[in-house]
Amino acid sequence: MSADRAQWQRLSALLNEALDLSAGARQAWLTRLHQEDAELARQVADLLANEATLPSVGPRVTAAPTTSPREPAPRPAAAVSVDREPATHEATPTTPVPAPQTPAQRLGAWSLLSRIGQGGMGEVWLAERADGLYQARAAIKLLRSDLDARQLGARFARERAVLGRLNHPGIARLLDAGIGAQGQAYLVLEHVEGRALNDHVLHQCPRLTERVQLLIRVAEAVDHAHAQLIVHRDLKPTNVLVQADGQPKLLDFGIAALLEDEPGDANHDLTRQAGLSLTLNYAAPEQLLGDLIDTRADVFALGVMLFELLSGSLPFAPRGSKRTATERALLHDEPLRLAVAAEHTGAHYDPASPGLPADAQLAQGDLEAIVAKALRKKPADRYGSVRELINDLQRWLEHRPVSVRREDWRHRTRLLLRRNALAVGAGSLVLLSLGAGLGVATWQWQRADAAARQSDQVTRYLTDLLATATPEAHGGQWPTVLQLLMESRDELPQKFANDPDTRLRLLEVLSNTFGALNHFDAAFPLAEQWTQLALERHGAGSPQALQAQLGQAWLWQISGHHVESMALLEPLRGAIVKTFGEISEPHSLTLQVLAANAMHLGRLDDAERILTQSGALQQRLHPGGALERADYLNNLRVLRNEQGRPREALAALEATRDLWDTRDPKLAMQMLVIRQNHLTDLLRLNQFEGALQTHRKLIDDMNRVLGPGNDLSFLEHRGFIPEYFLARGQYGEAQREVQSLIDTAARDKTWPESAQLRLLSMALIAQTRHQLQTAGGSNKPPQARSEVPAMPGRTRQELMQLLDRLRQNSSLTQRQRSGIALDLAEVALAFDEAALAELCMQSIDASNRREAHGRSRLLMVEAQLARGQGDLARSRSLQDKRVAALEASTDPATAFSWSAHLDLAYTQLLQGETQAAQASLDRALTRRPATLPSGHPLDSLGASLQAWIQAGKPPSARPRASLGAAFISS
Numbered sequence: 001m002s003a004d005r006a007q008w009q010r011l012s013a014l015l016n017e018a019l020d021l022s023a024g025a026r027q028a029w030l031t032r033l034h035q036e037d038a039e040l041a042r043q044v045a046d047l048l049a050n051e052a053t054l055p056s057v058g059p060r061v062t063a064a065p066t067t068s069p070r071e072p073a074p075r076p077a078a079a080v081s082v083d084r085e086p087a088t089h090e091a092t093p094t095t096p097v098p099a100p101q102t103p104a105q106r107l108g109a110w111s112l113l114s115r116i117g118q119g120g121m122g123e124v125w126l127a128e129r130a131d132g133l134y135q136a137r138a139a140i141k142l143l144r145s146d147l148d149a150r151q152l153g154a155r156f157a158r159e160r161a162v163l164g165r166l167n168h169p170g171i172a173r174l175l176d177a178g179i180g181a182q183g184q185a186y187l188v189l190e191h192v193e194g195r196a197l198n199d200h201v202l203h204q205c206p207r208l209t210e211r212v213q214l215l216i217r218v219a220e221a222v223d224h225a226h227a228q229l230i231v232h233r234d235l236k237p238t239n240v241l242v243q244a245d246g247q248p249k250l251l252d253f254g255i256a257a258l259l260e261d262e263p264g265d266a267n268h269d270l271t272r273q274a275g276l277s278l279t280l281n282y283a284a285p286e287q288l289l290g291d292l293i294d295t296r297a298d299v300f301a302l303g304v305m306l307f308e309l310l311s312g313s314l315p316f317a318p319r320g321s322k323r324t325a326t327e328r329a330l331l332h333d334e335p336l337r338l339a340v341a342a343e344h345t346g347a348h349y350d351p352a353s354p355g356l357p358a359d360a361q362l363a364q365g366d367l368e369a370i371v372a373k374a375l376r377k378k379p380a381d382r383y384g385s386v387r388e389l390i391n392d393l394q395r396w397l398e399h400r401p402v403s404v405r406r407e408d409w410r411h412r413t414r415l416l417l418r419r420n421a422l423a424v425g426a427g428s429l430v431l432l433s434l435g436a437g438l439g440v441a442t443w444q445w446q447r448a449d450a451a452a453r454q455s456d457q458v459t460r461y462l463t464d465l466l467a468t469a470t471p472e473a474h475g476g477q478w479p480t481v482l483q484l485l486m487e488s489r490d491e492l493p494q495k496f497a498n499d500p501d502t503r504l505r506l507l508e509v510l511s512n513t514f515g516a517l518n519h520f521d522a523a524f525p526l527a528e529q530w531t532q533l534a535l536e537r538h539g540a541g542s543p544q545a546l547q548a549q550l551g552q553a554w555l556w557q558i559s560g561h562h563v564e565s566m567a568l569l570e571p572l573r574g575a576i577v578k579t580f581g582e583i584s585e586p587h588s589l590t591l592q593v594l595a596a597n598a599m600h601l602g603r604l605d606d607a608e609r610i611l612t613q614s615g616a617l618q619q620r621l622h623p624g625g626a627l628e629r630a631d632y633l634n635n636l637r638v639l640r641n642e643q644g645r646p647r648e649a650l651a652a653l654e655a656t657r658d659l660w661d662t663r664d665p666k667l668a669m670q671m672l673v674i675r676q677n678h679l680t681d682l683l684r685l686n687q688f689e690g691a692l693q694t695h696r697k698l699i700d701d702m703n704r705v706l707g708p709g710n711d712l713s714f715l716e717h718r719g720f721i722p723e724y725f726l727a728r729g730q731y732g733e734a735q736r737e738v739q740s741l742i743d744t745a746a747r748d749k750t751w752p753e754s755a756q757l758r759l760l761s762m763a764l765i766a767q768t769r770h771q772l773q774t775a776g777g778s779n780k781p782p783q784a785r786s787e788v789p790a791m792p793g794r795t796r797q798e799l800m801q802l803l804d805r806l807r808q809n810s811s812l813t814q815r816q817r818s819g820i821a822l823d824l825a826e827v828a829l830a831f832d833e834a835a836l837a838e839l840c841m842q843s844i845d846a847s848n849r850r851e852a853h854g855r856s857r858l859l860m861v862e863a864q865l866a867r868g869q870g871d872l873a874r875s876r877s878l879q880d881k882r883v884a885a886l887e888a889s890t891d892p893a894t895a896f897s898w899s900a901h902l903d904l905a906y907t908q909l910l911q912g913e914t915q916a917a918q919a920s921l922d923r924a925l926t927r928r929p930a931t932l933p934s935g936h937p938l939d940s941l942g943a944s945l946q947a948w949i950q951a952g953k954p955p956s957a958r959p960r961a962s963l964g965a966a967f968i969s970s
Contacts, residue, residue, distance in 0.1 A: 014044050014323075106130060107180045110140060110188060126191065138175055139192075143185040166228060170221030172241075172249045192249045194241035198354040201309060204246075206358045208367070209397060211309040214248060216393050219302055221250045223386040226295045233293060235301035236282040237308065237354070280323065281314050285331050285377050296379040299386055303374025306393075310363040311338045312345030312356040315375060319350060333807075335375045338363050339563075365564045366392075366402045373404045399540075401532045504533050504544065508551065515555045527552045543579050546572060550586060554593050560815055562597040569593055588617050595635060599642050607639050630656050630670050637677060644889035646685055653678040668705050672698070683723060686895055686929035695720050722762050727895055729936040731770035738763040757809070758816065760802055761823035768795065768827045773937060791831035799824055799836070806843055818844050818858075825861050829961040834868035837961070841865065856882055856896065860903065868961025872911050875959075879904040897927040898938060905945050910959050918949050 014033065034041035105112050111130035115123055116139070129136045166173060176188035194200070197218070205211045218240055222232060232239075232253050239251045280288075284300035287293055307315040315335035317326040336344075338360075345356045357363075370392050376382045383389045392402040507530035514523035527548070534548040549572055556565035573590055580586040591614035598607035614635075618628040633652045640649035653674055660671050675698050682691060721741075725734035742759050772789065806820055821843035828837035844858065863878035883904055886897040901924035908917040924942060941963055948954045 014040065107140060107186050108176065108178055110138060112140065137191045139189045141187040141189065143187070166225055166230065166253055168221050168224040170217055170248055170250055171225065171253050172251050192241050192243065192251070194243040194249065197237040197240040197242060197248065198352060200242035201354040208310065208357050208359050208362050211357060212393055212397060215302070215306050215309060216390055218248050218250065219386050219390050222298050222302065223390065225253055226298070226386055231293065231295055232298050234279055235298055235305065236279045237305060280326050281319065283330070286379060288327060288330060294379065295385060296382050299374055299382050299389060302386065302389060303371055306374065307335065307371050309354055310357065310367060310371065311341035311360065312353045313341040315341065319352060335372065338368050338371070361563065365567055366396050369404050370396065370402060401535055500533060500537055504530065504537065507533065508548070511551060511555070515558060520555065520559050523555055527555050541575055546576055546579055547586065550576065550589060554589065557593045557596050562600045565593060566597040566601065583617065583620055585621065588614065588621055591617060592635070599639050604639070604643055611635055611639060626659055626667055627670060630659060630667070630674060634674055634677065646681060646889065647891050650678065650681045650685065653681065672702055672705060679720060683720065683727060684894070685891065686727065686931045688728065688931050691724060722766060726766060728933055729938070731766055731773050735763065735766040735770050738766050757802065757805060757820050761820045764795065764798060764802070764827045765823050768830050772830060789831065791833055795827070799827055803840060822857055822861055829861065829864045829868060832868055832961050834865055834961055837865050856885060860900070863903070864961045867907055867959045870959060872907060872959060875907050876911065879907055893927050893929055895929055895932065898924055898929070901927055902938060902941055902945060906963065909945070909948055909954060914949055914952060921945050921949065
């Protein structure tokens with residue numbers, strides 16, 4: 001793209017924004033622009049001075065008033081010729097030039113009847129056939145008189161035959177193009193009456209399947225055009241009209257090609273005069289960059305439209321965002337998750353939105369993966385054609401495996417520990433089995449001869465694999481087992497191309513192995529191949545297919561994607577029981593996965609019932625089995641904590657004490673994980689006595705079993721030590737311990753990015769609390785002071801750097817991302833930086849709301865943010881919810897509950913409810929754990945609150961978001 005063309009597009013975009021503003025708002029807008037780019041502001045001001053000569057951007061289509069924002073009045077039907085896309089921030093505007101002159105009443109064989117629209121390229125008229133050959137109506141676009149008619153005429157002559165091949169029921173045809181007697185260029189288009197796509201969907205397509213079917217019909221039309229070597233380049237909902245019979249019609253196909261510069265056009269005259277044909281929210285990144293455009297730009301636009309139909313929102317930036325923000329999001333940000341976008345739709349009414357489908361939750365999974373593929377930044381990473389996109393959507397409708405599912409886990413998911421690193425233990429057990437032969441027991445339904453043949457093949461495969469484990473084959477280094485597995489994964493499709501049964505077996509083994517090792521980026525594609533091959537070879541409902549689908553559900557469950565796992569596995573339970581039997585290992589695994597999903601989704605009654613069935617079945621399958629008993633009790637501990645019964649959770653783990661000192665290698669890893677969870681639960685209940693000694697012994701045993709410097713001992717040390725000192729209010733010690741871990745991580749480059757980011761965010765928490773605890777060297781408690789210390793420049797810099805790394809890192813899981821974002825938001829709130837905290841909160845994922853402790857912490861931060869913004873009513877409501885949830889626990893006397901009641905008392909005092917504040921403060925004192933040391937920061941906060949209550953008000957009338965170092969996250 002030449003420099004003058006890029007400058008012209010930028011100028012046109014800014015002009016379009018300015019024209020949409022009122023006179024008062026426009027002046028403020030120009031002032032801001034002048035501060036950013038004085039020369040550009042001057043050029044825009046010059047053009048605005050001649051506003052009367054500028055063409056109208058086009059009519060607005062508005063809905064009639066309605067009594068309910070949830071039930072908007074139907075939008076007026078639109079015609080093919082109207083430029084319907086709102087100009088502000090979305091449509092790339094055309095060059096400001098003189099408007100077309102009044103047209104002649106006759107153009108060729110057509111007689112103009114009435115003007116039905118006006119847009120950047122000119123006017124649109126309703127016309128009828130006037131030569132008597134036949135009766136027909138059309139929409140005629142009169143292109144602006146400033147466009148070079150000679151260039152257009154030559155282009156029309158060349159392109160007319162090509163565009164005439166667009167003979168498809170889903171495409172509004174370009175019937176003719178020419179130059180009128182007065183030298184005015186015009187286009188004759190099929191006249192279509194109908195509703196714009198989003199409007200039709202809002203009123204006629206409440207369910208996902210209906211919306212997907214409709215988009216497929218649109219995509220079929222696009223595919224037809226691509227077969228004629230024509231790219232639309234400006235696909236968007238307002239360029240699709242749905243007629244009364246439900247047939248969608250694509251508008252303006254080929255017009256972009258007519259007006260696009262050809263190679264060799266030295267001055268880019270047509271594009272510079274007519275404006276680049278795109279709409280920002282639906283444009284592919286290569287269109288914004290001026291790169292080569294092909295059919296994959298239309299694939300991207302269809303992906304945006306599909307995302308909007310599934311979630312009711314746009315994937316990158318909300319409608320109405322500033323142009324610069326939208327451009328940045330399109331070029332640099334990953335699209336939103338559908339669930340997050342759906343939440344935004346539910347919270348914000350948008351008359352241009354198609355609304356949220358009634359069964360929106362079903363879009364998570366296959367459809368989300370399809371959308372992600374279509375919305376890749378690089379054209380080469382998208383679907384290669386619209387036909388490939390259509391095929392995947394058809395497979396989804398037919399409940400068949402799609403060609404791509406969870407490709408985006410490489411961007412989103414890395415190394416999520418199963419129930420506090422349980423999967424690491426499973427990984428070690430898997431590696432032991434690999435050393436014994438990388439084999440798994442065959443199901444009873446497999447034929448003996450096939451099993452024997454496959455075992456021979458797997459043994460040969462393992463032998464060949466181990467034979468490559470030499471230093472000379474790996475750059476002078478002895479390879480690890482994981483390196484060998486990664487290499488074998490890449491060559492698997494070619495190695496067994498002619499032996500699908502063996503390939504099926506190895507896909508099962510490798511996907512389960514990588515899953516147990518928390519390498520989900522490798523596990524998910526292998527599991528997809530496993531399921532697809534099983535379905536192709538044996539069909540839906542076969543034992544092989546059910547086993548593969550169960551493996552996929554297990555992978556989703558251990559990686560924290562419980563919605564997808566439940567949606568896949570729950571409908572299959574009956575078929576699994578029928579195929580494998582009630583008392584079978586597949587049914588046992590099914591129950592375990594379903595129970596874990598139900599726990600994390602808040603379906604606690606279901607989880608209790610399923611887990612009870614699972615425990616009984618494991619006893620029948622493995623009478624007296626120690627490993628099975630320990631696994632069941634560890635799952636029971638998770639459920640009891642989710643139910644607010646922490647002491648029962650602790651008791652479940654203590655029921656395994658007889659196994660803690662085992663030397664059995666099959667149990668050793670499981671016992672380390674259980675002991676780690678036991679220590680975590682002790683800390684949660686503020687039982688600190690002997691905790692440090694217990695922790696040191698656990699680290700020693702981890703190093704003995706797994707070797708010095710293993711990941712599990714690092715995770716235990718990282719999680720326990722800082723939390724221990726933070727809970728006790730010993731912020732200086734916490735800061736020193738975290739810094740020690742950061743220094744260790746800097747020396748050991750193998751620690752994952754997720755661990756390093758969380759360490760840095762915990763360091764900020766500890767550093768902030770310590771700074772506020774000792775602010776100014778005064779003996780006066782910081783929360784008793786009316787002034788709020790300013791955030792130190794270094795703290796702000798570190799926070800912004802961490803936030804930037806968090807946004808750019810696509811390898812973090814949802815839970816990891818939410819935890820770090822909450823850390824940063826707490827730091828911002830401690831310095832009363834509400835705007836900065838809100839910025840941090842934008843990275844919070846909905847998955848955090850499903851976890852009991854995640855919900856409590858989220859409520860705390862959101863309540864403090866609302867208070868800092870002056871919304872005391874919302875702050876009070878959120879705090880009431882948090883307190884109620886903590887009070888429902890069977891053991892409410894924890895630091896979390898103590899902190900929550902003090903927080904509530906402060907808000908009540910700000911609301912002038914001194915009696916309620918006193919009651920909350922009294923309740924807080926009964927919730928103080930006796931195990932906490934005297935002089936805890938919450939003690940001084942309680943004293944300050946008591947003084948304020950007696951005075952009838954706090955020292956400052958302005959609400960503070962957080963009272964500094966005092967509050968404890970839960």
